[in-house]
Amino acid sequence: MRHGLIDRQQFADACALWAGGDQARSLADLLLERGWLSSDGRARVDALLERERTQTIVDNSHDELPKEARATTGELTPSDQGATMTMLAPADFIPKLHAKSSPSSLGAGASVGGMGFVPDREGGFSVRERLELRDLHSMGGIGEVWRAYDQIIGREVALKRLRPDRAGHEASRARFFREAKITGQLEHPGIVPVYDYSASPDGSHCFYTMRFLRGRTLREVVIDFHASRIRNGHAMVGGDLLALLGAFVSVCNTIAFAHTRRIIHRDLKGDNVILGDFGEVVVLDWGLAKQLGSGHEDERPRASKRFDDHRAGETVDGERLGTPSYMAPEQARGDLSCVDERTDVYGLAAILYEILTGLPPFPGESAAAVMAAVIEHPPQPPRRHVSDIPAPLEAACMRGLSKDPSARQRGAAELGAQVQGWINALAERTRSEQERERFFDLSLDLLALVDRRGRLVQSNAAWETILGSNEQARSGAALLDFVAEDDHTMVELALAAVWSGTSHQGFEIRMYDESGKRRWIDWYARSLPDQQVLYLVGRDVSERKESEQEFQGLVESAPDPSCVIDERGNIVLVNGGLERMFGYSREELLGEGVEILVPEHLRARHHEHVTRYATAPAVRPMGSGLDLQGQHKDGTIFRVEISLSPVRTDGRTLIACSLRDVDARHRRERVFMSILEAAPDAMLAVDxxxxxxxxxxxxxxxxxxxxxxxxxxPLELLIPEAARARHREHITRYASDPQVRSMGASRTLFGRHKDGSEVPIDVSLSPAKTEDGLLIAAAIRVRDCTPQ
Known part of the structure; x- marks a missing residue:
């Protein structure tokens, strides 16, 4: 039927006749008798069978039966299917084929449904006798997989047997046994369990049974995923991709387990992974598996089948073991000494590549051409095929596909951990996004996500509450559409700084509300890990700005150089005195960190001081004994005294700072003292x-x-005791309205000498306002009381 010699109906009718009682003749005789198969056709079939028996190099992939054959067997009753399979199975070896029977009716020596069960020496039944074959599932290079039924246990199993045409080859028998043994020794949820192994005395006829798994190959699921994604225009990252990546991690863990047993698979591809109907992920076909250090010589160079006769996706058995499109470079070169666990890492990375792109790393029809590309050329980066593949997944995949085995992940577990790490990070981001969504809905502040073009990707309802902008008006709009033109540059510079790597930026700008009125918004912008958006939080500070404008008047009228900073240490207000003290203009200072006024070598430590003070603000008066320094715009460093006062406004704390130039004051004091020393009269000053x-x-x-x-x-030290009380009243009254008073403008005064005597004196007074407050300077001259 595969070669067009009979059609599917003829094949089905012949099977039905044979199963209905005409079993004395072969199926071929029935086809010949009915005229459905000619003598030449039968001779051709015999020749084809003989050629398959003598073929020395075969394909080890499990090729599905032709659709016609599968469809035909699917129409038969269970007993008919058994008959069909008998034509393909040697009667002296494979279990007899009969209708399905109930295990409960079986007993020693019982015959159920015409199937004779022969007790073994312990009174039970042999493996062969208890199995009923149902249909041929797939065929490979040296084996066939059948769907069978264990009538004792009452379960469906998969039976893999050595193909009859390979039974005479010692190497094939040894390899078949080794495959069964390796698969059976790997007890892991990701590897199908082997139940039994049976062989004829000479080993020429052998089979083993294992769990029959219903499902689809990973490659089939991947193809459907990408077809659906393209057809529906869906993004790459979603639930279907995560399910595929989860299955991939399971495959990595399965191979990692095998590696702990020093077993490598050597033929990893999507076709050799089954995704079960109930969530199972199973790695199949360990036919090319090898136990490292076992000493088996199955890899010795043999005459290879021409690669041109193979498709790139088929398994090639020979000097180069594996499937060309998924084959590691060392396999493609036939460099068997380099084949180890990292060869499987390459195969896993090839599976990951196909999951991400829908293609193998090296697609092509000709196995020879593909293998040449595997050896000579790097694969195309996955994002060349699908642009929205996450970069970390591409990086892990490309590392696993490195030509140099030492550049790949150290093992299957590491590759699986990298993919699982990305899945975990995505889950964490998803939770964060869900929390952000809830926060967006509840926040009274303006919230926004802004892309690299400066457009609003997401915003919350507070935009409508504060600015009157409804969702339709702001959807996809540029942030600058809402910003006063004078502040555009400030916004652009702040966002550019965050995009370039600055952790965050704060800025205050004027934005328009629906009525066209400008409102002050204090924004805080930061980046989000692994996302192409910036996160912005804005608070309406219009009332605060109005209060600050009033506060500005107070700061401006302060006698000392003054500024006001916020909790972050940014300057929000300055007066003219501060501009003159440091040489900066107001525009140069506003919005800058207060560290601009601090010597460079102290700035890092100073920021810590500001942060600590902002957490527990308290009044700190001038002259607190701290040795503080400022830096002029021209770089000059000078000593300063600073008073600090916290000011609570509109839910935040501002810090008012008054400064005095200590060095300048000392210079003035020296000038003052020089003047006092040069005066001809006795001079003093009191506070x-x-x-x-x-x-x-x-x-x-x-x-x-x-x-x-x-x-x-105290000044009273120089006043006669009798006049001290009255003198205190005089000086207090003078301090309330200080005026220059010349000598001789009052009656005769007396001072008290150190020896207690009284000295007649004239006194002149001059008030002096200083940084420390009012000083009263007095010039004293002894009065000449000699009679004129």
């Missing part, structure tokens, strides 16, 4: 608390005190 701050050398001549004895002492 609001009426304590002596300065005194010159002439004070010692008038009052007898050294300078060190006066500084820091």
């Amino acid at each position: 609001r608390e009426q304590r002596v701050v300065y005194a010159n050398g002439r004070m010692e001549a008038v009052f007898g005190y050294e300078r060190a004895e006066l500084v820091g002492q």
Whole structure:
């Protein structure tokens, strides 16, 4: 039928006649008698069978029966199917073929449905006697797989037997036994379990039974996945891809288990992986498997079948073992000394390549051409075929397909772990996205995802609440469409910084609401791992900005250089005094970190101080004993004193800073002292608390005190005791309205000498406003009381 000598109906009718009782003659005789098969046709069939028996190099892939044959056997009753199979099975070996029987009716020596069960020496039944063959499932180079029924256990099994035309070859028999033995020794959920092995005394007729698995090959599922994806225009990443990748990880784990037993598969491809109907993932066809270090000589060079006679997807048995499109370079070269576990890693990467692209790494019709490409050329990167393949999966795949085995993953487990790691990361991102969706729905702040073109990918309902922009108006719109033109550059620079690798950026801009009114929005932008979008959070700070404008007036009127910073340490307000102290313009300072005013070698540490202060803000007065420094725009470093005051506005804390140039003050003090020292009169200065701050050398001549004895002492030390109470009232009244008062503008005054005597004096007063407050400078001259 395969060669067109009979049709499927003739084949079915002949099988029915033979099974109906005409079993004395062969099926071929019935076909000849009915005229459905000519004598020449029968001779041709005999010649074809003889050629298959003498063929020395064969294809080890399990080719499905022709559709016509499968369709024909599918129409037969169970007993008819058994008859059909008898034509293909040697009567002296394969189990007898009869209708299905109930195991419960069997007993020692019983005959069920015409099937004679012969007890063995222990009173049971042999493996051959208990099996009923139902149909031929597939054929390979040295074996055939049948669907069979174990009538004792009452279960369907797969039976693989050595093909009759290979029974006379010792190497084939040894290889068949080795395949059964290796498969049976690998007890793992991803490897089909072997139940029994049976052989004739001379070993020429042998078979083994194993679990019969219903399902589809991985390659079939992959082809359907990509066809559906293309037909429906679906994205690459989705539930179907994740299911395929999960199956791939299972295959990696199965091969990793085999490697722990020093067994390599050597023919990994999608056709050799079955995805069961109930979630099973099973690696099949261990016919080319080898136990490393076993010493078997099955890999010795043999006469190879011409590669041109093979399709690239078929398994080739010979000097080069494997399937060309999935074959590792060392296999394609026939370099058997390099074939080890990393050869299987290549095969796994080839399966991953097909999952990602729908194609093998080296597609083609000619096995010879494909194998040449495997040896000489790198595979096309998967994203050349499918653009939205995730980069980490492509990287793992291409590494596994490296020509150099040492450049591949160290083993199947590592490749599987890389793919599983990507799956886990995607699951975590999915959970994060779901949480983000819930957060988007609940947040009162403006939230947005922005792509590289600056367009809104996603936004929340707060856009409508705050800006009056409905979902239709903002869907796919550019962020800059809502931003005041003066602030476009600020937005572009901030987003570009985050795209280039800066962890985050904060910026305050003016945005238009539906009525055209500008509202201040404080934005925070950051990147999302492995995603081509930026995450933006915006808060309406319009009320705060209005308060800050009022606050700006207060800062501007402050006598000291002043600025205001936010919790992040960014400058939000400055006054003219600060501009003059540091040499920067207001525009150069606003929005910058306050570290711009700090010497470069202290900036990193200073940022930590600001962060710590912002977590527990408290008033810190000027002159707290800290040795602080500032840096002018021209690079000059100078000492400063700073007072800090936290200010709570609109739900956030601002920090008001007042600064004084300590070095400048010291310079002024030195000038002041020089003036005092050069004066012809005794000179001193007192503060609001009426304590002596300065005194010159002439004070010692008038009052007898050294300078060190006066500084820091109360002024009353120089006032006669009787006048001290009244003097306190005078000085308090003067401080409330300080005016210059010249000498001789009052009645005669007396001072108290160190020895207790009173000295008549004239005093002039001059108020001086300083960074430390009001100072009162006094020039004292001894009055000449000699009568004129």
